[in-house]
Amino acid sequence: MDFITITLKLLQGFLTTCEIFALTLVSALPLGLLIAFGSMSKFKPLKIFVRCIVWIIRGTPLMLQVIIIYYVPGLLFHLPLLPRFIAVLVAFSINYACYFSEIYRSGIEAIPKGQYEAGKVLGMTKTQIFFKIIILQVIKNIIPPMSNEIITLVKDTSLARVIMVAEILKYAEDFTAYGLIWPLFYTGIFYLLFVGILTLVFGWLEKKLSYYKV
Amino acid sequence: MSYLKIENFNKSFGNTQVLKGIDIDLNQGEVVSIIGSSGSGKTTLLRCINFLETPSDGKMTLDGQVLYDSKIEVKDNEKVLREKRLNFGLVFQSFNLFPQYNVLQNITIAPLLLLKDDVKNYKKQLKEQAKTDASLTRAEIKKKILEFKENGKKSINEEAVSLLKKIDLSEKINAYPCELSGGQCQRVAIARALALKPKILCFDEPTSALDPELTGEVLKVIRSLKEDNRTMIIVTHEMGFAKNVSDKIIFMADGVVEEQGTPKEVMENPKSEKLIHFLSNVSEKDGE
Ligand SMILES: Nc1ncnc2c1ncn2[C@@H]1O[C@H](COP(=O)(O)OP(=O)(O)OP(=O)(O)O)[C@@H](O)[C@H]1O
Numbered sequence: 001m002d003f004i005t006i007t008l009k010l011l012q013g014f015l016t017t018c019e020i021f022a023l024t025l026v027s028a029l030p031l032g033l034l035i036a037f038g039s040m041s042k043f044k045p046l047k048i049f050v051r052c053i054v055w056i057i058r059g060t061p062l063m064l065q066v067i068i069i070y071y072v073p074g075l076l077f078h079l080p081l082l083p084r085f086i087a088v089l090v091a092f093s094i095n096y097a098c099y100f101s102e103i104y105r106s107g108i109e110a111i112p113k114g115q116y117e118a119g120k121v122l123g124m125t126k127t128q129i130f131f132k133i134i135i136l137q138v139i140k141n142i143i144p145p146m147s148n149e150i151i152t153l154v155k156d157t158s159l160a161r162v163i164m165v166a167e168i169l170k171y172a173e174d175f176t177a178y179g180l181i182w183p184l185f186y187t188g189i190f191y192l193l194f195v196g197i198l199t200l201v202f203g204w205l206e207k208k209l210s211y212y213k214v
Numbered sequence: 215m216s217y218l219k220i221e222n223f224n225k226s227f228g229n230t231q232v233l234k235g236i237d238i239d240l241n242q243g244e245v246v247s248i249i250g251s252s253g254s255g256k257t258t259l260l261r262c263i264n265f266l267e268t269p270s271d272g273k274m275t276l277d278g279q280v281l282y283d284s285k286i287e288v289k290d291n292e293k294v295l296r297e298k299r300l301n302f303g304l305v306f307q308s309f310n311l312f313p314q315y316n317v318l319q320n321i322t323i324a325p326l327l328l329l330k331d332d333v334k335n336y337k338k339q340l341k342e343q344a345k346t347d348a349s350l351t352r353a354e355i356k357k358k359i360l361e362f363k364e365n366g367k368k369s370i371n372e373e374a375v376s377l378l379k380k381i382d383l384s385e386k387i388n389a390y391p392c393e394l395s396g397g398q399c400q401r402v403a404i405a406r407a408l409a410l411k412p413k414i415l416c417f418d419e420p421t422s423a424l425d426p427e428l429t430g431e432v433l434k435v436i437r438s439l440k441e442d443n444r445t446m447i448i449v450t451h452e453m454g455f456a457k458n459v460s461d462k463i464i465f466m467a468d469g470v471v472e473e474q475g476t477p478k479e480v481m482e483n484p485k486s487e488k489l490i491h492f493l494s495n496v497s498e499k500d501g502e
């Protein structure tokens with residue numbers, strides 16, 4: 001097996017890695033905002049319920065959550081197993097949405113009350129206040145913690161193989177059966193490149209929003 | 215009859231009663247200053263007037279129109295509340311400019327949003343008209359709306375530019391709040407409030423967050439508003455300023471109007487024990 005063949009094979013696994021990453025992000029970003037609103041709700045029972053969920057999700061390993069989502073519906077309720085890839089996405093999305101929700105919450109709560117009040121006395125609606133005044137400030141606040149979390153997600157995708165979803169590490173591991181260890185180390189390059197690009201993107205975003213200070 | 219009439223304003227937070235029956239009368243073009251020690255309820259009163267808080271009891275009438283009456287149990291919807299708020303402007307102690315917008319945008323953002331509503335209404339009106347008037351074609355309507363929008367935007371911008379001239383910050387039109395001094399920020403905040411043409415402009419300690427050498431420029435702007443005959447309510451600790459800009463001074467203590475009258479009466483002939491004590495504690499100084 002030559003270098004090219006192995007690279008192509010690993011790329012195939014890397015595609016799955018990217019899919020898990022992108023799809024998780026697309027669903028967890030809006031879901032997280034929803035959870036954030038829930039955890040800030042004035043309706044106490046909802047707030048307590050949402051915060052409990054966040055506590056449970058953040059308090060247990062993601063690997064365990066993947067296993068539970070995949071096996072438990074079948075074990076307890078005799079439901080058919082979810083497709084492996086879908087199970088991974090569901091577990092990842094819920095997990096990351098909970099982490100994101102806390103980031104959103106701290107970002108939103110960091111906005112001074114005066115910003116809302118200034119909007120109110122200027123006759124703006126709640127929606128206008130949120131979208132015209134608050135949201136950009138929140139985005140600026142949350143870019144650093146968000147980029148941290150999103151970079152962690154890149155590496156967490158490797159947990160998918162606990163239920164045999166073949167991402168890049170799984171592919172690399174399979175080569176060890178042929179006595180090839182180096183592909184395992186080679187995967188590090190893929191991760192590094194990916195994270196490198198993300199770092200550049202976040203750096204650019206941060207710079208874009210640095211035209212003002214609070 | 216007075217322009218603004220506040221009757222028996224009460225406000226409690228939980229078990230603590232902060233306002234205990236405040237009555238205020240204000241004529242058009244008058245400036246009233248509210249003084250009083252910390253915690254006496256001055257901010258709370260302004261917040262009630264601006265509908266940021268709901269009084270637990272009381273009535274407020276502006277220009278013959280009842281804006282608030284605790285006896286009438288209707289909860290205003292957001293739209294009505296917004297319209298009522300727009301009767302007043304409020305300048306905060308901490309400016310509360312929007313950091314991501316430049317000076318011009320800070321001043322125009324609210325009027326531009328209101329223009330959107332006006333455009334919507336105008337559109338509705340034209341569509342209604344088109345039902346009976348065949349000459350009003352679709353293209354015609356589109357053109358009219360566009361024109362309406364452009365004219366609106368233009369006059370909002372012109373107004374902002376002339377306000378900037380008034381507060382003497384024309385050269386900072388494209389600056390962001392983080393690039394301005396506190397005094398400049400506060401002047402922009404005043405212009406932002408004025409852009410909505412409020413009937414009454416309220417100030418909550420507009421110079422308290424400023425370095426002493428910056429208070430003068432802000433007080434100067436407020437004084438120039440007095441010359442334009444604006445009706446204003448000013449909460450301030452600047453006694454000298456209050457004395458020479460106000461038509462009336464209200465001294466608040468523990469949630470009640472302890473004493474009120476002309477600056478001369480209040481400052482030079484204080485009657486109540488509390489006011490005498492308060493005045494002897496604040497060193498008289500003007501910000502200029
Ligand atoms: N949202 C609130 N909840 C509970 N108590 C409040 C609230 N807002 C104000 N108070 C209380 O009401 C009292 C009056 O506050 P207020 O801010 O109106 O005083 P003030 O006259 O503006 O004082 P200062 O000169 O320090 O600004 C204070 O004792 C304060 O603790």
Ligand SMILES: [Mg+2]
Binds near residue numbers: 256257258418419
């Ligand atoms: Mg106050």
